Amino acid sequence: MGVIEVRGLAKSYRVYQKREGLLASLRGLFHREYREVRAVRGIDLTVDQGEFVAFLGPNGAGKTTTLKLLSGVISPSGGSATVLGHVPWKRENAYRRRFALVMGQKNQLWWDLPAQESFRLHQQIYRIEPEAFQRSLRELTELLGVGRLLAQPVRELSLGERMKMELTAALLHSPDVLFLDEPTIGLDVVAQHNIQQFLKFYQEKRQITILLTSHYMKDVAALCKRVVIIAQGAIKYDGSLSGILDRFSGHKVITLLFAEDQPVEDLERFGTLLEIQPPKARLRVPRGEVARILAAILSRHTIADVAVEDPPLEEVIAEMFSQVDVESPPGESAAAGLQHR
Amino acid sequence: MVAGMYARVAVWWTILRIALEERLVYRGDFALGTLMRFLPIVTQLFLWWAIFESIRDTRGVAAGEPVELAGFRYTDMVAYYLLVMVARAFSSMPGLASGIALQIRNGEIKKYLVQPVDLLGFLLLNRVAHKLAYYSVALGPFALVFFLCRDYFQTGWLDAGTIAAFIASLVMSFLLGYFLEAAIGLVGFWFLEVSSLLFVYMLLSFFLSGHMFPLDLLGEPWRTLVEVLPLQYLAYFPAAVFLKKVTGPALVQGLCLQAAWLLFFIFLSRWLFHRGVRRYSGFGG
Numbered sequence: 001m002g003v004i005e006v007r008g009l010a011k012s013y014r015v016y017q018k019r020e021g022l023l024a025s026l027r028g029l030f031h032r033e034y035r036e037v038r039a040v041r042g043i044d045l046t047v048d049q050g051e052f053v054a055f056l057g058p059n060g061a062g063k064t065t066t067l068k069l070l071s072g073v074i075s076p077s078g079g080s081a082t083v084l085g086h087v088p089w090k091r092e093n094a095y096r097r098r099f100a101l102v103m104g105q106k107n108q109l110w111w112d113l114p115a116q117e118s119f120r121l122h123q124q125i126y127r128i129e130p131e132a133f134q135r136s137l138r139e140l141t142e143l144l145g146v147g148r149l150l151a152q153p154v155r156e157l158s159l160g161e162r163m164k165m166e167l168t169a170a171l172l173h174s175p176d177v178l179f180l181d182e183p184t185i186g187l188d189v190v191a192q193h194n195i196q197q198f199l200k201f202y203q204e205k206r207q208i209t210i211l212l213t214s215h216y217m218k219d220v221a222a223l224c225k226r227v228v229i230i231a232q233g234a235i236k237y238d239g240s241l242s243g244i245l246d247r248f249s250g251h252k253v254i255t256l257l258f259a260e261d262q263p264v265e266d267l268e269r270f271g272t273l274l275e276i277q278p279p280k281a282r283l284r285v286p287r288g289e290v291a292r293i294l295a296a297i298l299s300r301h302t303i304a305d306v307a308v309e310d311p312p313l314e315e316v317i318a319e320m321f322s323q324v325d326v327e328s329p330p331g332e333s334a335a336a337g338l339q340h341r
Numbered sequence: 342m343v344a345g346m347y348a349r350v351a352v353w354w355t356i357l358r359i360a361l362e363e364r365l366v367y368r369g370d371f372a373l374g375t376l377m378r379f380l381p382i383v384t385q386l387f388l389w390w391a392i393f394e395s396i397r398d399t400r401g402v403a404a405g406e407p408v409e410l411a412g413f414r415y416t417d418m419v420a421y422y423l424l425v426m427v428a429r430a431f432s433s434m435p436g437l438a439s440g441i442a443l444q445i446r447n448g449e450i451k452k453y454l455v456q457p458v459d460l461l462g463f464l465l466l467n468r469v470a471h472k473l474a475y476y477s478v479a480l481g482p483f484a485l486v487f488f489l490c491r492d493y494f495q496t497g498w499l500d501a502g503t504i505a506a507f508i509a510s511l512v513m514s515f516l517l518g519y520f521l522e523a524a525i526g527l528v529g530f531w532f533l534e535v536s537s538l539l540f541v542y543m544l545l546s547f548f549l550s551g552h553m554f555p556l557d558l559l560g561e562p563w564r565t566l567v568e569v570l571p572l573q574y575l576a577y578f579p580a581a582v583f584l585k586k587v588t589g590p591a592l593v594q595g596l597c598l599q600a601a602w603l604l605f606f607i608f609l610s611r612w613l614f615h616r617g618v619r620r621y622s623g624f625g626g
Contacts, residue, residue, distance in 0.1 A: 073454045075619055096457040108452045110359065112366045117359050124355040125458045127348050153366075 004047035008079035011040040039065040041233035050207040054224035058321045062233040063213040071101040100170035104182035115165040116150040126173035140168040160191030180212040257305035360470030411557040419493040424580035432518035432575040441526025442535040510579040520606035530617025551577025571602040
């Protein structure tokens with residue numbers, strides 16, 4: 001049995017539909033139209049202990065809703081889930097002491113006080129033994145390099161520093177399960193990299209179970225062996241990162257560097273020409289025909305260098321998402337994104 | 342069992358201490374806000390002085406004779422206002438209901454659902470910290486004002502029973518104010534915006550809690566209305582206890598009713614929280 005067991009989990013929202021204009025606003029006082037948004041539509045998922053799983057999907061796909069369900073912030077409309085043997089939305093303290101949720105856009109620390117005060121509060125509410133608390137705090141602040149910032153009011157920290165403090169606060173009680181919702185959103189490349197390195201190290205050392213949502217493919221590539229793609233509230237893919245390419249991209253990209261200044265014409269007949277800057281050209285070709293096409297090109301031209309690569313993951317996934325959007329009936333694609341109003 | 346209790350008290354103490362520290366961050370605003378509380382009462386006292394003088398003129402009461410209005414002389418009125426100020430320093434909860442509604446709307450409330458901490462208990466300790474910080478600064482000015490106005494208190498030294506009843510009514514007025522406003526804030530789970538509801542509450546409270554004038558001045562049917570509402574326990578009742586307007590069985594009954602209202606609002610806010618969280622959709626990412 002996995003640490004996280006999800007069966008047929010579903011969540012629908014009733015969303016108020018307001019037409020444009022003042023008149024419609026007045027009408028809305030007496031009669032309101034609601035639309036049911038099915039943010040999560042019956043997903044099944046099993047995550048074992050020590051797994052680091054990424055949730056990918058376009059905005060409003062149901063990723064965050066799923067994390068909210070698993071952390072017990074909201075209750076489902078249907079289906080079941082257990083995390084560490086607990087039903088999350090019962091919000092038992094025994095469960096709440098064993099997991100943590102970090103949201104990149106939300107602050108859990110006391111804004112006007114130094115982070116160490118918030119940490120002290122966490123020590124009490126999570127009932128962490130003083131010794132274990134000191135040990136965790138030292139370890140986390142050393143790994144994240146924020147030891148010298150502990151006494152500075154949180155409002156005076158940079159976004160990156162604040163996220164490190166958020167992570168420290170979330171991990172002080174050594175949770176067995178960690179939910180990360182866009183932990184690197186808005187951070188610069190260096191801060192993103194630091195946080196990735198930290199998460200990788202910490203997860204490998206402690207073997208905790210982590211569910212991560214992120215729009216940065218670098219986060220995902222650096223951290224997660226398993227990827228779950230959610231779109232329109234349903235799981236579209238569950239497997240390895242490289243498996244996405246095998247399954248959703250039927251193409252490879254061939255980059256050619258021609259030896260001499262020769263006319264680089266008639267390349268179109270081998271595949272889709274992506275870019276041409278003599279003496280360099282990039283071609284997209286069907287996966288199964290790489291060998292044949294390469295042989296044909298080599299027999300006709302003198303080539304100085306050649307590279308055969310998978311298309312960038314971002315491209316594959318973006319393409320996949322756009323297909324999903326096209327398939328979906330109008331007004332449904334934004335799913336959970338509409339729940340705010 | 343004992344260890345669990347100890348852990349719980351340690352949590353309370355830490356929340357209290359941190360909230361107190363946070364309170365003291367903005368020193369200037371805090372000190373100014375505390376002292377400004379004394380200003381409105383001065384204008385009210387002048388207003389009542391003018392009213393009593395005009396009554397004296399219309400009724401043709403001689404200069405040395407006291408004028409009475411519903412059993413209140415001017416000196417009683419001054420004492421009443423000072424006591425109501427004390428009571429409201431306990432029962433008023435600036436920003437509580439709107440703060441809760443805002444946290445529901447912008448999603449900050451999630452933190453209380455995810456962490457092993459009780460929202461209502463947490464915010465209550467926060468309020469205790471607010472009040473403690475407030476009293477520590479306001480105690481001096483309060484003491485000075487009461488000393489300067491000592492002649493207005495005609496009741497003389499109070500007996501231990503009245504003092505105990507006064508303190509009990511103040512403590513309960515604090516808790517009643519807290520749970521009542523928390524309940525209004527928690528309505529935010531259904532309506533998101535509670536400012537109109539809060540405005541109605543403030544307006545009613547202003548006139549019917551005894552904040553504006555002693556409730557003895559009210560005729561029927563207002564008097565009955567005030568009796569069936571919980572608002573008088575926020576301001577009028579503690580002052581009336583101190584001034585011995587309520588004594589004997591009426592005092593016991595009043596304290597029991599105040600306690601009953603308190604229990605009602607504790608239950609109501611718990612229930613609203615429980616139901617609200619179930620329909621909560623976790624707004625804002």
